[in-house]
Amino acid sequence: MKAVHDGDTLLQGRYRLLERIGRGGMGEVWRAEDEALGREVAVKCLKQLSPTMDPSAGRVLQERFRREARVAAALPHRGITVVHDFGEYEGVLFLVMELLEGRDLRRLLEDNGGEPLPVADVTDIAAQITDALAYTHARGIVHRDLKPANVVRLTDGAVKICDFGIARLGHDIGFTSRLTGTGVAMGTPHYMSPEQIGADEEIDHRSDLYSLGCVLYELATGAPPFDYDDAWAVLVGHRDTPPVPPREHRPDLPAGLDRLILDLLAKEPAHRPQSASDVSARLAPLRGAAAPDPDPAARPDLPPWARRAGLQPGPPGLRVAEGRPQASAAEALRTYEDVAAARAGRLGPDHPDTLAALQEAAYTLGRLGRHTEAHAAYATVLAARERRQGVDHPDTLHCRHNLAVTLGRLGRTADAHTLAAEVGASRARVLGPDHPDTLTTFGETAHLLDLLGRWSEARLEYDRIAATRARALGPEHPETLAARYELGACLGRMGMYAEACALYTDLAEIRARVSGPDHPETLRARHGLGLNLGRLGRWQDALAEARAVADARERVLGADHRDTLVSRREAAVALGWLGQWDEALVLHGQVAAAREGVLGAGHPDTQASRADEAQCLERLGRPARPPAGAAAGQPG
Missing domain, CATH: 1.10.510.10 (Transferase(Phosphotransferase) domain 1)
Known part of the structure; x- marks a missing residue:
């Protein structure tokens, strides 16, 4: 379907496209007329595959599209969009659905x-x-x-x-x-x-x-x-x-x-x-x-700015407090939009100061979760920056980086990775491979690879970031160590538990030497070590590590701190795997009591601990009913 024009395209001699009503990562949605039955329908057309797209990825997109047709058509339910037809026109797949108003x-x-x-x-x-x-x-x-x-x-x-x-x-x-x-x-x-x-x-x-x-x-x-x-x-x-x-x-x-x-x-x-x-x-x-x-607008006791932001009135004589964390972001967005409008009128729409305000507005839209609008705003700013400042200007590259992040938030992970990789290469050329901005984009590329399930490539990218930071900042700089921690987490996700253990062991030793044995980051690395020891089936070692980390976290953070309780539970889990159910029961009970005191009886973490207790009791021949909606997390 090389060209589609309103009213000009007739699919299979039946569906006449009238108006494009949506566009997404996989294609477009059109309002159309089913001329055979005289009704309006929605037609979803899969976008044409780019010549540069990996052929296997293109086949996957087509299979996903066919799958949507098959699955939805097999689900006749009032709460699921009805699929009427599926076909192909000039090499483009299309899906005919009910038109949702x-x-x-x-x-x-x-x-x-x-x-x-x-x-x-x-x-x-x-x-x-x-x-x-x-x-x-x-x-x-x-x-x-x-x-x-x-x-x-x-x-x-x-x-x-x-x-x-x-x-x-x-x-x-x-x-x-x-x-x-x-x-x-x-x-x-x-x-x-x-x-x-x-x-x-x-x-x-x-x-x-x-x-x-x-x-x-x-x-x-x-x-x-x-x-x-x-x-x-x-x-x-x-x-x-x-x-x-x-x-x-x-x-x-x-x-x-x-x-x-x-x-x-x-x-x-x-x-x-x-x-x-x-x-x-x-x-x-x-x-x-x-x-x-x-209706917040009906509250005369709130000033207009507070009513717009969804704030709640406080007691008489007190300042109005934010009713939810998004309020300040909403106010910031209005401010940036006002500043951008004023600068555009005074300096011009393509002036760097105008574009800076528009880019801040785009960033705030992202904070508000309005990623489609943020994407459109970044695209507008990027086009202006490329015209005014050039494709390799640091501000242009900053905008392209943010556009890549926004693509990821929209679920367009493959597109986001492609753009992030391009920005990383450009920043390395313009700013240098060791520049903090370059490393930030490399980090974005790595986590997008993670999301795409390209674990081996993600591992190499994390490794490269850690090595670059070590060279630029030093092997024991906190940012270098943070990058190595992410590498360890990636190894764990890949099932490379022995490699993860070796990395976390080294990381814990460095953290202990640089920051002290009881520093939270030292204990975080040791916690990662304990988790991977358990994944390797080395439960005795995992138990010893979990107990040591829990004791240290109790000294540093307090007995009821979330991290302390997480480590106590890891120790109880290891005891369960070792068959020491009496001791596991005592420890799970202590964690459950602490969580209930801090979080309340209905909190998911509390219920999880009560469920752990229940399974211990069952193992000991004393059945107990787990809390509603919860089940044990212990080994079977």
């Missing part, structure tokens, strides 16, 4: 000024998504890319899930792995489950439930649970960091909804609700209790 959840949030949705809307949308997921999961299908952009709310309030391009059928795991392993994104970082980051073959329907938790978190607070600027930091957050409870961002959120979202975001699949039906049962009473949020 509404907004996807990403645009719904944008239309709401980045503000969270009313509680009643959150619970209603959640219930409809959950109903559709229960239907797909019952048929052995896992969506694997559930995110706001893939959920549409129609004008009548109905909700539909779309884009099953990387869905997995329970009986053809190997085939789906090939679809997602050839340079094609297999999820979006802000909504990926911890298990998607690591071993792909272990993904099941509970991965969709984690992604649902991320979506609900964003609808309820205005931002995803790990809203960082760096994609790798987002993935590490999913894997290692407990999310901040939504009620800390939005105190009016019902406690039951707060708890459900946190349960969905449990790191271990066994600690989440075990089915979409379980989630539906917990949502039912919340839907009845949810009431619309008060």
Whole structure:
């Protein structure tokens, strides 16, 4: 399909394209008329493959497209977009679907000024998504890319899930792995489950439930649970960091909804609700209790800027405090846009000062999670910088770097990696291979390789970054050591546990010599060593390391600090693998009590520890019922 013009293209003598209504990484979506039946439909056309694209990656894109047609067509449910037809026209694949009149959840949030949705809307949308997921999961299908952009709310309030391009059928795991392993994104970082980051073959329907938790978190607070600027930091957050409870961002959120979202975001699949039906049962009473949020614009006691930013009134006589962390970013965006407009009027639209303000606005859009707008803004600034300053100017390269990061956030991982690699090469040529900006881009390239599953290349890139920093900054500089830690984490993800152990041993020795044996970074390296010792089956050594690190962390951080408790649990896990269940029970009980005191009885970490206790009791012949929605994380 070399050229497409409104009204000129007739696919298979039946579908006349009328208006392009969307464009994405895989192609375009058109409003069209089905002339055979006299109805309007949506036609999704796969973009033509670039001559420079890896042929295997192109075949994967085509297979994903065909797969979307097959999977969606096999799911006749009111909560799933209906597929009418599939075909090929002049070498281009196309998919004919029902035309949805509404907004996807990403645009719904944008239309709401980045503000969270009313509680009643959150619970209603959640219930409809959950109903559709229960239907797909019952048929052995896992969506694997559930995110706001893939959920549409129609004008009548109905909700539909779309884009099953990387869905997995329970009986053809190997085939789906090939679809997602050839340079094609297999999820979006802000909504990926911890298990998607690591071993792909272990993904099941509970991965969709984690992604649902991320979506609900964003609808309820205005931002995803790990809203960082760096994609790798987002993935590490999913894997290692407990999310901040939504009620800390939005105190009016019902406690039951707060708890459900946190349960969905449990790191271990066994600690989440075990089915979409379980989630539906917990949502039912919340839907009845949810009431619309008060309109902030109707609060006369707040100044206009506070009402726009979604802030909450404080007690009389006190300053207004932020109701959620996005408020300051929203205000910053308005400021940058005002400054850019003023500078454009005074200095011209292509003046470096104008472009600097526009670039700050683009960066802030990214902080707000409005990545499509950020991408468009960066593209506009980049074109102006190339005209005004040239393609190799440091400011131009800075903008291209940010554009690559934004592509990654949009799920266009392969495109992001290509651009980041180009920027890295340009920065090395212009600034030098050892310049901090060059190394920053090399780091972005490495984590994009990680996301693409190109583990060997990622390892080489991490190794190169560590070596470059060692040469430029010194082998014992904190940034050099931080790069080596990332290399160790990559080795662990590759299953190279012995190599990871050797690296963490060396890293811990250097950290101890440079910063002291009880420095948090020294203990972090030793913790990594202990984890990989366990993966090697060296449980006695892993136990000794976990105990030593836990004792040191207790001295430095306190007995109830999260890191201390994580190390105590690692020691208990090792005891379980060694068959020392009495001792494991005592230690799991201590961790559970500490977590309950700090986090509360309903926190996922507390429930995980109670579940660990339950399995110990079962091993000792004293069965105990685990907490609802939780299961043991001990070895079987």
